[in-house]
Amino acid sequence: MTEQNKPMNDDRFVLIGNDAIASEKIIAPRYSYWKSVARVFFRKKINVFLIIAFVLILLASFVVPIFCPYDMMENVTDATTFNLSPKEAMAKFGKNAPPLKWILGSGVQGNSIFYGIFSSARTSLLLAMACAAINMLIGIIVGAIWGYSKKFDAVMLVIYNIVANVPYLLLISVLVYIIGSGFGSFIFALTVTGWLGISYFLRTQVMIIRDREYSLASRCLGTPINRVISKNILPYLTSVIVTLLATELPGYISYEVYLSFIGIGLSANIPSLGRMISQAQSAFRTFPWEFWPPVIVASLVTIILYLLGQNLADATDPRTHM
């Protein structure tokens, strides 16, 4: 009762003046987008494990073939080496050959399955990464403009409706026929229209954000279009883009398997997981050791890539940064 009922006196206040420096500072924890992404990403222990697995796969597929060169044709003249089970192969080659070379048996042409897996995985990974990189780059750029410009939209929609209806397989096979099925040409065939789907997906996303208030305000202030796209819109789409990447990378590994299976694959002298699988698929019950190793490797690689991508996409979504 005593303190509260006292009348207010000015002498209880002290004038401290205006601190010009402090008022310029924002008292909030420093926020760095990518640091937060890393923090959220590594909060999940499984991601550490996934990264280690991914690095191991990369190392194995890019370093092992240097020391263990894979030659599909090394025993092609010796029919006794064809389709040997691991036991038989070890008995036949075990003494002179490098210790692990025949641990998984031999293939249709007497090739080493164990060595083949590493070289094949390297091709498949390279192919997936190259295709994903090209597709994403073109797809994002075109998609951003497509979503932003209404005139471009009208033109692109017509093109999209037509190209999407031309059978993709036909396009690939015709291109492979014209330019050959070497590694580079194969990537070209896969990516020549592959980016269109990504662009179309991004177009819709860009259109949603294009008309948001902050973007409108920015436009009213006279920000040039390329700056609006690169600073206002694309950062918003980081998690969408990473999600796309997470499906693109394993998608291409699967697609290569699929194409090899139906006979429109890479040329015969390039080892790839798809080729190994399609060579062994007719005999998957008689010579299972030829079939399952590449299938398991392909599945492992795709699952790891997919999970890694999904979790990274989750982490890049700013709403998870709380």
Next chain:
Amino acid sequence: MKKYMLKRILFSIFSLLVVIMVVMFLVYTCIQRSVIFQTDDVWNKKSANDRVIYEYIQYQKYGYVDYVDYQSFLANKYTALYGNEYTSNADYIADKKAIQKADSFQSNQSVQEFNAQYSGKGYSVKYLQPITFKSGKVKPGGSGYLIAVHDRPVYLRLIDYLKGLFTVETTHDVEDPELTERYVRFEKDPYSGLFAIVGSGTTHKYQLYFDGRFPFIHQNWIHLNLGTSYTTYRGIEITEVMGNPTGEMKTVRTQYPNQLGTDEYAETAIDFHSLRYNTGMVSDVEKTQFPDKYTVYSYNRSGLSIIETSFVIGLVATIIQYLLGVPLGIWMARHKDGIGDQIGNAYIIFVIAVPSLAYIFILAALGTSLFNLPYKFANAQVKILAYILPTISLALPAVGGLMKWTRRYMIDQMNSDYVKFARSQGLSEREIYNIHISRNAIIPLVHSVPANILFCLTGALMTERVYGVPGVGGLLINAINAHDNSVIVACTVFYTVLSIVAIILGDVLLAAYDPRIKLSGEGGGGR
């Protein structure tokens, strides 16, 4: 609404035409012509000029060129002058032999006519010199030829293709002076017991009829010709390849048209609804069996056609997909982060990430070893069992995809105001999830239902290959590998029409399911 649909359909037809153009450009212009001879035995046997001529004849068949031979030019010319006995005419023989002399053939009058006529039409006239031994004897396959060739531009090819797409049978189809009565009328169909529309003068006798085969009502009036196969199915129209029943002939106890009304019966596999007009000679046996010249027939077969096989497998898989996928997705959303949800998610990741070839083989390995199901379609003892593994291989991954989207949309809806309101009203969680949320969550899924059903008609390439199912899935890829251009075009048209129809149907279904969605711009909330 009507205006909107009309606009959509017109636009779809436009894009269909452009797609056909693009595909024709790809297969006719981009790929070297000579690839079609890679696997051709006849081509290998021919040599010298004969081979060149054979190539041109094949190019014409495949639709690359218009090709006219001096020989057929002469035949036409002299038939007009002397009728069918022209071959013994001395002038004809002289003209025919003229082109075998390389130095003097230009002075022949018929040759000059030929030159003038086809050069005027834009053809390039080519003369293949006779190849002779030193003695003057003609080498094998080396006789001289005079031909006129004209490359077909893509747009002409497109117009021809579109012209040949539909043919409608009329009573004037048969050019036979012996045929006096020409009519199309309703008749009682003795084979089905119902009525049928029967024609005389038309190519097919039965224009419209009923029988016991799906879809029970059939017609021969309008004929759709998507293209004729040259390599993969020699000389057969692609619509027949897809639609004609396969398998063993099915013999039934029935009556020939002349036996009708008597008590004589015959054991035969002839499908009397397929009778076509015989333009050649009718044999004596046929005269006793048939009252008229409609004596060409096909047989009843016990198996399904390849498109039916694919469709049955696809449709059952789609039904399983929706029956399992939607409820499982709803259940996962309701028990989010529970053990069931986690297992479901693991399954979804497996299905999405693992190459589809891998899980088809995993399923094949499991099915054959654990349940002793037949692996290859052709080897199955009990036919119905052979359908199980392909159907499951198609359904299980599709279930995963549907679960993923159902769960996603359910979770997106879970924090909506109407859910909080329903909860505050005291509704049970089951009611909220199964009725309130799910109805809103499946709106985006409705759009793809027609597409999922219609695309069963295109078959599933990989599944069919792995299990050896006789389906339509491999049609396009086999045609590509064999350079069967008309089949490639036919498949493209078929797929494109399906996808256009599927999208339009999907939009209509979406608008019907959700009254808030308006297709045309007027009214509603569309901007």
